Amino acid sequence: MDFSFSALRRFPDVEAPNLQAWDATDELLVQRALAAGVSGDEIAVIGDEYGAITLALTDAGLRGIRVHQDLATGRRALAHNAAALSLGGFSSHELDASLLGGARLVLLQLPKALAELEEIVDAVARWAAPDVTLIAGGRVKHMTLTQNEVIGRSFEVVQPQRAERKSRLIVATGRRDAPAQPPFPVAAEVEVPGLSQPLTVVAHGGAFAGARLDIGTRVLLEALAAERTSGLGSQLRRNGQIPPSPRRNDADPHNSSGVVPGASTAPRHTSTSPTAASTTPGTVVDLGCGTGVLAATYALTHPDARIIATDRSAAAVASARATMRANGVDDRVTVTHDDAGSEIPDAAADLVLLNPPFHLGASVHTGAASRLFAAAARMLRPGGELLTVFNSSLGYRRELSATIGATEQVLRTPKFTVTRSVRR
Template sequence: MTTDALLGGHALTLHRFPLEQKNRSLQAWDAADEYLIDYVQEHHNQALRILVLNDSFGALTCALKAIGGNQRHIINVNDSFVSQQACKYNLEENQLEQNTVSYLDSLSEYPHDVDLVIIKVPKNAGFLAYQLALLSRLPSSIKVVAGGKAKEIHTSTLKSFSHFLSEPTTSLAVKKARLIFSETTAKPVISKFPVSWPLEKTDFTLTNHANVFSRDSLDIGARFFMNYLPQGKKPLKVIDLGCGNGVIGLMTLCKMPHAELTFVDESAMAVASAKANVLDNLPDALERCRFMQNDCLSDFTPGSADLVLCNPPFHQAQAITDHIAWQMFVQAKQVLKKGGELRIIGNRHLDYQEKLNRLFGNCKVIGNNKKFTVLSTIRRG
């Protein structure tokens, strides 16, 4: 989706990713982005090396570059592959200098030679704590400005800042957005992440990085899906799409001892967790596995997979939307061989069965309970 934004007095054309999504009510920036940019322009306009965390679609990076010009270097840190792709695209779309923007994933150490930190407050409080722990390792007195929806900045959010950084203060709310002000103290605080816990009814222990879905326990959808995973000795090529911590792929490796598994997620922390969990629990199976951070199945070879397993999300960032699930289904059909299967689990109220029938021409229920449905569809054409 394309939208025109006025950020810091600069008109920017911003695209929300994926480009093909059809929900035109969603835009690529919000009031917190506007508030952050206005504050930086007024109070920190001389900052030349800015560390930007969690820039959803590049609005912050693009605006900071438009205001600061080629002298300003932005270090863009994100867990999301889609977010960083959107940022690169939007910089190019607005003819902004790309050479002075660098990218780090969420597991990288932060550079110490920055003079300002900008944070878009993530919804995941544990992920924020992980990021603040990394910031606590930086030299003292670096200003940190965070922004988010006022209703999602809680007392616990401020306690997290005070635990890792200086005692925070907050701004007044503007357009239902609020800013948090703090600074580094050069007193490193150890993060509790990653976390590990035993996987029920197995001898496995799962490791989970801070921003992984259902980080602290097995989610009820995966628990139900595990009852309906395929098994057999054929050397099938299987994809765990939206793999999260990799538990579905891990159990599939047990049930299909000759299968080749590709774990795919747009989260760097999810892919790292999945790889760690295979390495720790089934090290002999590692040679049968690939791990990819990607936008669903974009650029996968058509007709290259026998089976795709998927527990699709129904949100992107903080927006409730089914376009990612639809993208997963469409791309799975392209990637599957003729006769290949897409097997998914979804909340019953989402009516994925109708979508899959429309796309594949067939769909059957292979398991359900009061909350979830497990569906199977075959690529016939």
Template sequence: MTTPSAELALARFPEDSRDQLRAWDASDEYLLKHLAESGRALDGTVVVIGDRWGALTTALRAHRPVQISDSFLAREATRANLTRNGAGPDSVRLLTTQDPPPDRIDVLLVHVPKSLALLEDQLLRLAPGVHEETVVIGTGMVKEIHTSTLKLFERILGPTRTSLAEKKARLIFCTPNPGLARAANPWPHSYTLPDGIGPVSGRTVVNHAGVFCAERLDVGTRFFLRHLPYGRGAERVVDLGCGNGVVGTAAALAHPAAEVLFVDESYQAVASAEATYRANTDDSGSEFGKAEFRVGDGMDGVPDESIDLVFNNPPFHSHQATTDATAWRMFTGALRTLRPGGELWVVGNRHLGYHVKLRRLFGNSELVASDAKFVVLKAVKK
């Protein structure tokens, strides 16, 4: 990426030489160009949120910014990109969306996230640290910035306006009003699950902001829950890409002695999964087995051939790009960690053709259930 001050070598994480997707977009370039041309001094505490692959944090490393991210992959990309460009790991401060934000914020740079709920949650969490002299600038592609986005900035921080578009990107300028009356943060949000979906029927699910389908159960997961193998004994089970944890919680309720690992690359998702599990079980006694909640890249860190059952509803988008790279990493990770005879259960849209990938990896793929939109597949490690 070319910036006003330097040429940066940037890559996504995990790095893949076959991946042609860039680790930045035109909105990152627009923001950095504006900061350079405005001559604005970035003094005090600089906070960067929504930095998808660390491009902004790396470019501004001389100002020792605080990056706040919901994504494990974004944090790892930031670490790798800092190193790639000659900066040490202590040149910035990396926080997650679950960590307490800085008490005082002098510059707030926001790469607008896809989730309006996550933006709302983060602005409400950061607002107490913003003062009337804080520089607040948002950035995003034109298709990502809507009237509702601007209204959020105005409602939570103060008067807001936008720039002209440049290379299909736009900037947001907000003038903080510390005296603005704000409603309480509505996140996390809870709702009751419907009937007819197995052990979690009528149970409570908890969603932190930005987690997929935070308002109601999505139809794919509902279909998956109706076809899971509930008649199993004690096992080691993984809810891979757990989201709000409803699938792993269903497994725990069906098999009280099972050890269940909830894993996702989103800090918000893993916090939701733990809250959902705690709301529906009491693992302080002997009734339930052990539950573990891990933020990470798929099955990384899970020992080889240590798992009996993996449940997976893989995403097929990486921000705005459609890709099967994440699903492929999840499937290969499951193959490595499953014991012989262990099973991977997958739900996905029919058109994604996951059965082809599973046959290539496992040598087999069984159609367990299907409807007009979704399929549930099972692959067995031989």
């Protein structure tokens, strides 16, 4: 095999000298797949971050390969790399029967989360061919014995292979019958700052924090609830640096976000502040929405707001849509699978809510947050606001000031900081 893995790019994901678009695990998975002698239309590839596995197999002459990538950035990188290398003969799918039906060989880059692995392996057992072989791989330093146990719930034989170049493969055979009820999505009632009743949070296995309220989101919600309760606006506004945000015509069902405003037909919650809606911006974006906790809470406390929740993870998007339905706000919140809100028009948002990640895959890297700050700057109208929560040690305030505009600290806890940035 003479496929040039080094020709692959991560674009449009973050690119840096210490980040590459493939690793030894990709190469090992490709080698095992070629040795298996299975036709391309019987192969499913899951977790192929930037297309290394799919394109190497396609380059080797296999056709009809089905691929599932959770991240929108990965899907776009695969398309870019395929075009650059003039390769085709594969199709993209969600994690469902269209991906796995009749598959006799499934290649998997192991995910970080055990819950995500459980959902994937259950899907393989549920829809793949009875004689399917699952070959999962990862970097040794990130692998655990518990991963073997999770795979063993759906396969009778789980055989870890000898490590090569700091990567290891796990070969699973003997597919077990899948249970009648899939393990995901799961739902939980969660106490959320600013709501008088619990919020129903729904989560697929690959969604960050699962059906829980992560601590950063909690702190951001505390800041929003405190501001509603106090009735105070931005310190920047009180200092006279910018005018208050104008209200848009909420009666107009047509707007740049594509969201049709309107109250929920069966609201389950009430706001803690009876005047909360009076300060509602026209269009609010939950950027990197995860399971949709911020978007759902904002919709419940600001019934006139038009809200877009967007995330690059397909698992997060499916979770957020289910969370909106469970809380009766799916008619007022549009959820999109997108890369850093790229489909939202420039200067279309009045308020952006953001709890940015500080990891790229298994690497700690601030590049993901920087991309989202730049995205917020693009989509905010002049005078619009970005509310951000981040680990205080990261010190994003200077970057926010440079990228967005004047930035103030709204709330600080021993671990997290919430800031408000006003688009210049």
